[in-house]
Amino acid sequence: MSNIEKEVAQRRTFAIISHPDAGKTTITERLLLMGKAIEVAGTVKSRKSDRHATSDWMEMEKQRGISITTSVMQFPYRDHMINLLDTPGHEDFSEDTYRTLTAVDSALMVLDGGKGVEPRTIALMDVCRLRDTPIVSFINKMDRDIRDPIELLDEIEEVLNIKAAPITWPIGCYRDFKGVYHLKEDYILVYASGHGHERTETRIIQNLDSDEAREHIGDEYERFVDQLELVQGACHEFDQDEFLAGKLTPVFFGTALGNFGVDHVLDSIVDWAPSPLPRTANERVVEPTEESFSGFVFKIQANMDPRHRDRIAFMRVCSGKYEKNMKMRHARIGKDIRIADALTFFSSEREQLEEAYAGDIIGLHNHGTIQIGDTFTDGENISFTGIPHFAPELFRRVRLKDPLKSKQLRQGLRELAEEGATQVFFPERNNDIILGAVGVLQFDVVASRLKEEYRVECAYEPINVWSARWIESSDKKKLEEFSNKAVENLAVDGGGHLTYLAPTRVNLSLTEERWPEISFNATREHH
Ligand code: GDP
Numbered sequence: 001m002s003n004i005e006k007e008v009a010q011r012r013t014f015a016i017i018s019h020p021d022a023g024k025t026t027i028t029e030r031l032l033l034m035g036k037a038i039e040v041a042g043t044v045k046s047r048k049s050d051r052h053a054t055s056d057w058m059e060m061e062k063q064r065g066i067s068i069t070t071s072v073m074q075f076p077y078r079d080h081m082i083n084l085l086d087t088p089g090h091e092d093f094s095e096d097t098y099r100t101l102t103a104v105d106s107a108l109m110v111l112d113g114g115k116g117v118e119p120r121t122i123a124l125m126d127v128c129r130l131r132d133t134p135i136v137s138f139i140n141k142m143d144r145d146i147r148d149p150i151e152l153l154d155e156i157e158e159v160l161n162i163k164a165a166p167i168t169w170p171i172g173c174y175r176d177f178k179g180v181y182h183l184k185e186d187y188i189l190v191y192a193s194g195h196g197h198e199r200t201e202t203r204i205i206q207n208l209d210s211d212e213a214r215e216h217i218g219d220e221y222e223r224f225v226d227q228l229e230l231v232q233g234a235c236h237e238f239d240q241d242e243f244l245a246g247k248l249t250p251v252f253f254g255t256a257l258g259n260f261g262v263d264h265v266l267d268s269i270v271d272w273a274p275s276p277l278p279r280t281a282n283e284r285v286v287e288p289t290e291e292s293f294s295g296f297v298f299k300i301q302a303n304m305d306p307r308h309r310d311r312i313a314f315m316r317v318c319s320g321k322y323e324k325n326m327k328m329r330h331a332r333i334g335k336d337i338r339i340a341d342a343l344t345f346f347s348s349e350r351e352q353l354e355e356a357y358a359g360d361i362i363g364l365h366n367h368g369t370i371q372i373g374d375t376f377t378d379g380e381n382i383s384f385t386g387i388p389h390f391a392p393e394l395f396r397r398v399r400l401k402d403p404l405k406s407k408q409l410r411q412g413l414r415e416l417a418e419e420g421a422t423q424v425f426f427p428e429r430n431n432d433i434i435l436g437a438v439g440v441l442q443f444d445v446v447a448s449r450l451k452e453e454y455r456v457e458c459a460y461e462p463i464n465v466w467s468a469r470w471i472e473s474s475d476k477k478k479l480e481e482f483s484n485k486a487v488e489n490l491a492v493d494g495g496g497h498l499t500y501l502a503p504t505r506v507n508l509s510l511t512e513e514r515w516p517e518i519s520f521n522a523t524r525e526h527h
Helices: 003-010 024-034 046-051 057-071 095-103 119-129 149-160 211-234 240-244 262-271 403-419 441-454 476-485 505-514
Strands: 011-018 072-077 080-085 106-112 135-140 163-166 168-171 179-182 187-190 204-206 248-253 294-302 311-319 321-323 326-330 335-339 355-357 361-366 375-377 394-400 422-427 434-437 458-462 467-472 490-493 498-502 519-521
Touching: 003 011, 003 080, 003 355, 011 024, 011 095, 011 119, 011 262, 024 072, 024 080, 024 106, 024 135, 024 262, 072 361, 080 262, 095 119, 095 294, 106 119, 106 262, 119 149, 135 149, 135 262, 149 163, 149 211, 149 248, 168 211, 168 248, 179 211, 187 211, 204 211, 240 248, 248 262, 294 361, 394 403, 403 422, 403 441, 422 441, 422 498, 434 441, 441 458, 467 490, 467 505, 498 505, 505 519
Parallel strands: 011 080, 011 106, 106 135, 135 248, 163 248
Antiparallel strands: 072 080, 168 179, 179 187, 187 204, 294 311, 294 375, 311 361, 321 355, 326 335, 326 375, 394 434, 394 458, 422 434, 422 490, 467 498, 467 519, 490 498
16 A cells, blocks of 8 residues: 555545534534543633624624634544534534535534424435435434434434434433433443543443343333334445435434533544545546645635735645645646645644645645645646535615725625635626625625625625526527526626526526426536
8 A cells, every 4th residue: 555545545534414503613622632632621612692782893703703613623533534614503503514424425414303394304315315415313312301212313314315224222310310322332321421521431231131231221221222113124224335425324312511422423434435436527536645746726715814914725635645845737727836834723732744645635825826726736737626606595685885885895895705715696687796695694604705805895785586596508599598588687797707696585486487497406516
């Protein structure tokens, strides 16, 4: 095995998908603790108090300044190197959250056991499905009163359209939570409350059919054994191939707060989830173990340090090896640049290895030349695909306070849209400017940055747009016919692409039905 092959085989790159408050921050902390990347729980948490602050500009700076350190977390676990990519979920939810999911090889779905599948979980699963990303599931908050576990599995299968294979099964919940039973390995992991903040020694009872197990489960023993029989009869068994194809998810139960069952999850990612996968470029498929370097940019984060108006481009390495001071070809503009000071994201204080392999993320300082979706190589001119724009879900009309600054406004909105967190639309029938975003905070971010960086003040007004779809058709005549008929709802986006702005969900489905020759795309590839 070559060195590159060895490094790639050790890597796992994943993200967490969950609805706000399901426990993403808490589980992230536990995972970092397991990788010994932090010593005490609470480190990740501290950012949360800032996160609920007002959208005042300084607060936003601070918030994003802190989040740079947690946007990518790299830590070692069991001879593997884990990259955990943050998926902003509260007010900072944005298109970046979706796009981050295109840069991982697997995902961990965290559900609140009391609530089950929630709306944000569904939206994020839809994004994972674009690449058939393998999903591991964790049902959290077993120390609370949760819903019937069988019902939860049914809900995963029905609502998310993926088979659910329980690997562990909970013994009781809330005050009667006694642990989880490992269905494949026939042991009970005993729950002890109150040890959330330390790595604790855990007690294991081998064999469900043992006196120790009977004693531990007590009066409920017979009922639990009956239920297990039912579960084993009715549920899917774990199947590695189906998991890798994104068609089946292994399910674990536990409590992130109690630091219980989280190790099962990390073990399953190491044992079952794929190491960095090949990536498709327009020209060819790139294998992660190739000697030559390549990577793509999936996120650009601005103004992390208010003193330097710098932007960081987050790049996923796809092949080869990054080394300090290496030369990279910026494939879109065909220029070679020397990268002296890329950021790496190793979470502990240990000596930083200034190298990165496929699956790793590095941060490049960007002075405006790097866009979302850009490919970097060590000389080859290729461009990776599968890093799309996502249709915005929220829309506002932008009103300029000083009408003489219309040019600056348009330029500012276009440039900010290139960073990928918002999109701008120019309707065909009037001179409105419409801003679209996936998360509501982005509107404030844009207003603040327009003021700071472009000296333009703007305000927002509500507008009757439900969603946007990028229009395409191989039938030029039909496209022209449609363009004439639907002119009321057509706009071009910041990159000049024709877009249909649907006022309602019903309008969109009727229009799609009426124009079968036209595709209405919810995502658009870059360039
Ligand atoms: P996020 O919004 O998904 O990042 O969720 P957090 O990790 O911030 O958790 C939301 C709330 O649920 C916090 O008050 C946590 O302390 C709490 N929480 C998280 N995990 C558990 C758990 O296993 N049991 C209980 N009882 N509470 C939990």
